[in-house]
Amino acid sequence: MELKQVLMSRRSCREYTDQAVEAEKIEAVVTAASLAPVGVPRDGRPHLTLVTDAAMLKQLGGLFGPERDIIYGAPALVIVSCPPSRPGIPEMNAACVVEMMALEATDLGLGNIYLYGVTMALQNNPDLMKTLGIPEGHTPLSALAFGYGKEPVTECKAWEEILTRNTI
Ligand SMILES: Cc1cc2nc3c(=O)[nH]c(=O)nc-3n(C[C@H](O)[C@H](O)[C@H](O)COP(=O)(O)O)c2cc1C
Numbered sequence: 001m002e003l004k005q006v007l008m009s010r011r012s013c014r015e016y017t018d019q020a021v022e023a024e025k026i027e028a029v030v031t032a033a034s035l036a037p038v039g040v041p042r043d044g045r046p047h048l049t050l051v052t053d054a055a056m057l058k059q060l061g062g063l064f065g066p067e068r069d070i071i072y073g074a075p076a077l078v079i080v081s082c083p084p085s086r087p088g089i090p091e092m093n094a095a096c097v098v099e100m101m102a103l104e105a106t107d108l109g110l111g112n113i114y115l116y117g118v119t120m121a122l123q124n125n126p127d128l129m130k131t132l133g134i135p136e137g138h139t140p141l142s143a144l145a146f147g148y149g150k151e152p153v154t155e156c157k158a159w160e161e162i163l164t165r166n167t168i
Pocket residue numbers: 010011012013113114115116117118
């Protein structure tokens with residue numbers, strides 16, 4: 001896809017088919033993450049944890065209770081965790097990483113969604129963080145869920161009134 005078309009097509013996907021994501025597409029999404037800009041890299045880069053195991057996805061999706069799935073049944077999830085750094089840097093790094101993955105996933109025809117809620121729930125669950133192999137001292141800050149969306153994205157609207165022009 002042209003870059004512009006990728007930008008116009010990225011929209012949060014909250015309904016997925018059961019189709020597994022091909023290994024090479026997962027690889028491409030992770031590679032896109034590794035191309036993200038990183039602030040204060042000497043404090044350490046973001047770490048990625050890939051989850052495709054159905055039982056673990058179910059457990060993560062239910063972290064806020066059984067009545068809703070906070071990862072929307074997506075067949076793949078990448079959790080981004082960061083080491084401590086200057087104020088705001090870990091969160092911003094995590095956001096850059098997720099957006100790079102979101103755009104790559106969109107380009108590959110995969111539905112995807114930026115998730116904060118699942119990482120917030122994980123922060124209160126050190127045992128599960130350990131099971132997932134999240135590095136000691138890292139905080140999970142953002143995640144991308146992805147897979148084949150039930151509905152193709154057809155139309156996107158840009159925000160209105162995003163820009164204040166300096167007319168001086
Ligand atoms: C920082 C951030 C955190 C988000 N966390 C969640 C989340 O935990 N759960 C969720 O359903 N959507 C989450 N979203 C998706 C937003 O709800 C969505 O991007 C927004 O409604 C705009 O819709 P769009 O992505 O289709 O453009 C998050 C988005 C961002 C940027």
